[in-house]
Amino acid sequence: MIEIKGLTKKYGQFKALDNLNLTLSEGTVFGFVGANGAGKSTTFLILATLLQPTAGDVFIDGVNIRKNPQAVRKMIGYMPDFFGVYDQLKADEYLDFYGASYGIPEAERQKLIPQLLELVNLSHKRHAYVDLLSRGMKQRLCLARSLIHDPKVLILDEPASGLDPRARVEMRDILRTLKKMGKTILISSHILPELAEMCDEIGVIDNGRLIAHGSVAEIQDKLRGERVITVRLAGQLDNTIAFFEEDPYVTNIEQLDANDGISFSYKGTEEDQVILLKRAIMNNIPILSFMEHVTNLEDVFMEITKGAD
Amino acid sequence: MKMNFNNPVLFKELKLRFRSPKSFIGILFYLIAMCIFVFGFIYATMTVSGTSYFRPSESFILFGLLAFIQLGLVLFITPGLTAGAISSEREKQTLSILLTTSQSSFQIISGKLSSSIAFLLLLIVAGLPVYSLVFLFGGISPLDFVKVFLFLFVTLLAIGSVGVMFSTLIRRTIVSMIATYGTMLFLSVVTGFIFLIVLQMTAFNHTGTGAPTTSYLGHILASINPAILFASFLSQGMGDSISEMTQVKFPIWIGYLIFYLSLTVISLLISVKKLRVNMKRSK
CATH class of the missing domain: 3.40.50.300 (P-loop containing nucleotide triphosphate hydrolases)
Structure with missing residues (x-):
C-alpha cells in the first residue's frame, strides 16, 4: 500500500x-x-x-x-x-x-x-x-x-x-x-x-x-542479545560468583545491595540460560530466585537511538 | 481551472464572517461615515447658500464626492479583508489540513477572494440608500452611477487579488497587510503624484517652444490611478484635458480596465501556483 x-x-x-x-x-x-x-x-x-x-x-x-x-x-x-x-x-x-x-x-x-x-x-x-x-x-x-x-x-x-x-x-x-x-x-x-x-x-x-x-517483538529481540539477570541466594555468595564467572556468556557480575545475591549480564540464548540455571542447581547453589529483568520499551528505544549517534 | 460554484471555502467563510459581530460593526461604521459626510455636506451647502433646497449641480458635486469617499473606503477596507486570507489560515494552523483536501488550489483561492468581495459588495449595497439621497435631488444619470460602481468593483477585485497573492506568498498576516496597503497606496497616491511631476517636467522642457510633446508615461500613470479615473468620469473636461496634456488619445478608462484586470489575473495565477508546494522533482 x-x-x-x-x-x-x-x-x-x-x-x-x-x-x-x-x-x-x-x-x-x-x-x-x-x-x-x-x-x-x-x-x-x-x-x-x-x-x-x-x-x-x-x-x-x-x-x-x-x-x-x-x-x-x-x-x-x-x-x-x-x-x-x-x-x-x-x-x-x-x-x-x-x-x-x-x-x-x-x-x-x-x-x-x-x-x-x-x-x-x-x-x-x-x-x-x-x-x-x-x-x-x-x-x-x-x-x-x-x-x-x-x-x-x-x-x-x-x-x-x-x-x-x-x-x-x-x-x-x-x-x-x-x-x-x-x-x-x-x-x-x-x-x-x-x-x-x-x-x-x-x-x-x-x-x-x-x-x-x-514488529515490536523483533525490535525488543534486538536488545535481547544482552539481558540482565538477578539471582537471590540463601548463602554461599563467593561460591556462586565463582560459578557464574566460569560461564562464557556471563559478564558484569555485581553483588546486590543487600548482599543476598548477584546480578549479571547474560549474552547467551534462552536455551543457554535454561542450561545455566540447571547447572547452578546441580552444583548445589542455594538459589531463592532467578529472574530476568523485563526489558522496558523505553530502554529499547534509548538503547537503539544511542547506537545511532 | 474548473469553476465550481459550489465552493465550500466560500460558504464556510461567509458563515464565519457573519457569525462574528465584527462584520456588523464594520458595516455600521461604514454607513455612519457615509451618512456623516452626506448630511454634513447637505447641511453645509444649505447653510452657506442660505436656502432650503439643493440644486442639481450641487447634487452632482455631492455624488462626485460621495464616489470618492466610497472609493477611499473600499481601497482602505479591501487590503484588511484579503491580506490575511491565506496567511491567517497558516497562523491558525488550519491551512495544512485544508491543503490535504481534494479541493483545487483555484477553488480555495477563489473561495477566499469571493467571500471578501461579497462582503465589500454588501458594504456598497448597504450604502445605496445613502446614494439615493443624491438621486432625490436630481442631476445624476443612471449611466454615471453604473460607471462608478463598475469601476469600483474592478478596483476592489484587483486590490483584493493582490491581497490574496501577498497572503499566499508571505507567511505572516501583518507583513502581507503592509505589502498590500503599500501596493494600494502606490496605485492610488504615488502614481498620481508621479503623474503630476511627469506633466510638470514635460511642460517645463518645452516652455516657449509651443510644441506639445507626447508623454506615454504620464498617460499610463493617469490610466492606473483610480482617483484620476473617477475624476474623469465626474468631469468630462478632465478626461479631455488629460489627453491634451499627454498628447495620447487612448481613453484612460480602457487603460484602467486592461491594467486592473491584468493585475487581477496575474495575482490570482500566482496565488494558485504558490498555494501548494510543487511535488515534482526540482531540476
Whole structure:
C-alpha cells in the first residue's frame, strides 16, 4: 500500500531525512517512533503532499505522490501534530465543511457525520462550537475529519500528544476500531510503549535515518542479545560468583545491595540460560530466585537511538 | 481551472464572517461615515447658500464626492479583508489540513477572494440608500452611477487579488497587510503624484517652444490611478484635458480596465501556483 524509496529531505546542508526506505502492506498499523526532530513529521508532511522531498519517491496504492498529488490526497486522511480549528463553527459544521471539500454530496454528508461523531464518541457534542471542545475532543474530532472521505491510509502525527490518560485510552480504542476496519495507519509518537500495543510494525527513526524496522517483538529481540539477570541466594555468595564467572556468556557480575545475591549480564540464548540455571542447581547453589529483568520499551528505544549517534 | 460554484471555502467563510459581530460593526461604521459626510455636506451647502433646497449641480458635486469617499473606503477596507486570507489560515494552523483536501488550489483561492468581495459588495449595497439621497435631488444619470460602481468593483477585485497573492506568498498576516496597503497606496497616491511631476517636467522642457510633446508615461500613470479615473468620469473636461496634456488619445478608462484586470489575473495565477508546494522533482 505504501512504498517509500530513498526519501531524502535537505534544508541547506541539514538532512532532515536521509535515504528512507520503507514498504507497508495494506491494513498494517505502522508506528513511527523517534525523538523530537528525528524526522517523523517531515516524513508525514511529504506523505501528505505538503512538503517537497529533495530526492526519492513515495507511492501510495501505486500512485506516485510527485506525479499525482491530487489523487493521493483522496486516498489519505492526515492529522497533523499541531492543528487549529475554526472558531464559530460547530462540530457537525466542521465535518460538513471538510466533507464538502472532498466533494461528498450533501445528502451523503448528512448520513456520514452522525456516524463519524459516534465513532469518536462525540455525538453529544454535535452542536457544540469546536473551539470550546477540550483538547482530547478536538483530537478526536480531527480524527473524524480525517476519516470523512473514507481514506485507505491514515497518517496520524502524534495523535495522543498532550492528552490526559483517559483521552489517550479513548484514542487508542478508536485506533483499534480503525485497525479492524482494515485501514492502513501510520502513527507517530516519541513514546514507544504508547505505540507498542496497537502497532503491527514499528520503525525507529533517528537523525533522519530509519535505524530499526520490524514488529515490536523483533525490535525488543534486538536488545535481547544482552539481558540482565538477578539471582537471590540463601548463602554461599563467593561460591556462586565463582560459578557464574566460569560461564562464557556471563559478564558484569555485581553483588546486590543487600548482599543476598548477584546480578549479571547474560549474552547467551534462552536455551543457554535454561542450561545455566540447571547447572547452578546441580552444583548445589542455594538459589531463592532467578529472574530476568523485563526489558522496558523505553530502554529499547534509548538503547537503539544511542547506537545511532 | 474548473469553476465550481459550489465552493465550500466560500460558504464556510461567509458563515464565519457573519457569525462574528465584527462584520456588523464594520458595516455600521461604514454607513455612519457615509451618512456623516452626506448630511454634513447637505447641511453645509444649505447653510452657506442660505436656502432650503439643493440644486442639481450641487447634487452632482455631492455624488462626485460621495464616489470618492466610497472609493477611499473600499481601497482602505479591501487590503484588511484579503491580506490575511491565506496567511491567517497558516497562523491558525488550519491551512495544512485544508491543503490535504481534494479541493483545487483555484477553488480555495477563489473561495477566499469571493467571500471578501461579497462582503465589500454588501458594504456598497448597504450604502445605496445613502446614494439615493443624491438621486432625490436630481442631476445624476443612471449611466454615471453604473460607471462608478463598475469601476469600483474592478478596483476592489484587483486590490483584493493582490491581497490574496501577498497572503499566499508571505507567511505572516501583518507583513502581507503592509505589502498590500503599500501596493494600494502606490496605485492610488504615488502614481498620481508621479503623474503630476511627469506633466510638470514635460511642460517645463518645452516652455516657449509651443510644441506639445507626447508623454506615454504620464498617460499610463493617469490610466492606473483610480482617483484620476473617477475624476474623469465626474468631469468630462478632465478626461479631455488629460489627453491634451499627454498628447495620447487612448481613453484612460480602457487603460484602467486592461491594467486592473491584468493585475487581477496575474495575482490570482500566482496565488494558485504558490498555494501548494510543487511535488515534482526540482531540476
